[in-house]
Amino acid sequence: MVTTKELIKENNEKREQLTEENEQYYTNILVYIRSKFLLSxxxxxxxxxxxxxxxxxxxxxxxxxxxxxxxxxxxxxxxxIGQMPKEKKKNQLLFGIQLIFSVLGWMVIARGAILGVLSFIKPADEHIYLASTAAMVVAVLMMTAVGVLLLMNMVNKTAFEEKKSTWKFAVIGGISGVLVFGLFMGIAFFFKGRGPAFEFPWLASLLVGFVLLLMSQWIARKNEGTS
Amino acid sequence: MSVRSELLKGILDGCVLAIIEKETVYGYELSTKLKKVGLDDVSEGTIYPVLLRLQKNSWISGEMRASESGPRRKYYTLTTDGKEALELIRSEWEKLAEPVITLLKGEVDHGDN
Structure with missing residues (x-):
């Protein structure tokens, strides 16, 4: 049986055979339906x-x-859309876990990379402070969730607009970028060195991040098989 | 919405089931067949919400496969539940159609003579 991924790829290729007018009409519908992410x-x-x-x-x-x-x-x-089956709860849950693993993975890799570079310049503090880290992880996960939902919502709302107002996306993207950056800096500053600590060297950080990403990939493949 | 499509709405499911009962079809084929029997002002896209609903009821099942000529198509077959549903629709339609035809032709005396 053809996989969902193959269907998406085939769709991209076949869309090119449409006339410009038909392509416009069809793509609007495609974007609109795909942005309803609770559907199977x-x-x-x-x-x-x-x-x-x-x-x-x-x-x-x-x-x-x-x-x-x-x-x-x-x-x-x-x-x-009113007649489409919803995604199974189990698949929704797996998708959520996959996303969390992937975000955590990139966070840990970024930490490892930054500390790695820093440690060549001057001795860096390679400790994990549990409370500080927990606050940061919660903030990042929440921001990701809010960001994804907002983006989906915007795509959904603007799918049929005649002239796609890219500047609106750009402005909102820019403002939220600044806000998110400010929030993270705030957390990093006010939650500095809180809670019990243990050492977590940058190389271990890179390794753990890599494993998290692999696990996320594994879950994604498992999910694809059951949906 | 035209009177015609308003009237057709309730019975379109039955029409689609009847076509699928005869043979396995894919979407475009189905819309062509509907046109051929005379339901030619049904907009072609209308069949997709219908097909989704019928699948949800487990009255038909769809299987996506590539045809020999290239396009990827979803072929629909009637399930046992679908057969039963179609039989029910058939008998209900018959019970409805006769009195409605008689009424609308104006051949009924209203019992007041």
């Missing part, structure tokens, strides 16, 4: 492939996307 990914990609094949076949018979799917793409997409 498998069902979503199967449906998008069906619609794409239908459109391609219709295009050969001289039909436009509007003739096939109607003049109100958002209403049509909402109708379809």
């Amino acid at each position: 990914e498998r069902a979503t990609e199967e449906l998008l492939m069906e619609m794409l094949e239908h459109l391609l076949e219709g295009q050969q018979d001289g039909k436009s996307a509007e003739e096939i799917f109607g003049g109100d793409p958002r209403a049509y997409a909402d109708e379809v």
Whole structure:
């Protein structure tokens, strides 16, 4: 059986055969449906492939996307979404865990890399302070969750806008970037050296981060197999 | 919405089931067949919400596979539950159709003579 990943790849390739007008219409629907991330990914990609094949076949018979799917793409997409199966709870949970492992992995790798470089310049403090680290981890995970949800929401809201206002994305992205950076600096400053400590050398940090990323990959593959 | 599509709404599921009962079809094929029997003002896209709903009810099952000519298509077959549902729709439709036809033709005396 074809995997979901293969369907996505095939979709990207086949979309290029659409006329400009049809491509615009179809891609708006695709972005809109994909941004509803509680839907079953498998069902979503199967449906998008069906619609794409239908459109391609219709295009050969001289039909436009509007003739096939109607003049109100958002209403049509909402109708379809209303009938789509939701992602299984187990897969949602696995996806969440996968994301957490991946974020933690990159955090630990970044720490290892920064300390590694620093330690060549001057002796660096390679201790982990449990309370400080816990505060930082919680903040990063929460920011990631909020960021992903906000982005999905924005993509969802703007999917059918005639002129995609990229500057709006840029401004909001910039402001949130500054806020997030400020928050992290604040935590790093006010929660400095709190809680029990143990030594965690930079090389070990890199290694642990790498293992976390591998585990995240492993979960992702496991998840793909069951959805 | 036109009167016609409003009327069709309730029975479209049955029409789609009846086509799938005869043979395994994919989306584009299904919409062509609907047109051929005369339901030609159903917008083609309408079938996808219907197909999703029928799958959710386990009345049909869909399998995605590549056809020999290249395109990847999802082929739909009727399940045992779907067969039962179709039979029910058939008998209910018959019970409805006759009185409605008689009524709308105006051939009924209203019992007040």
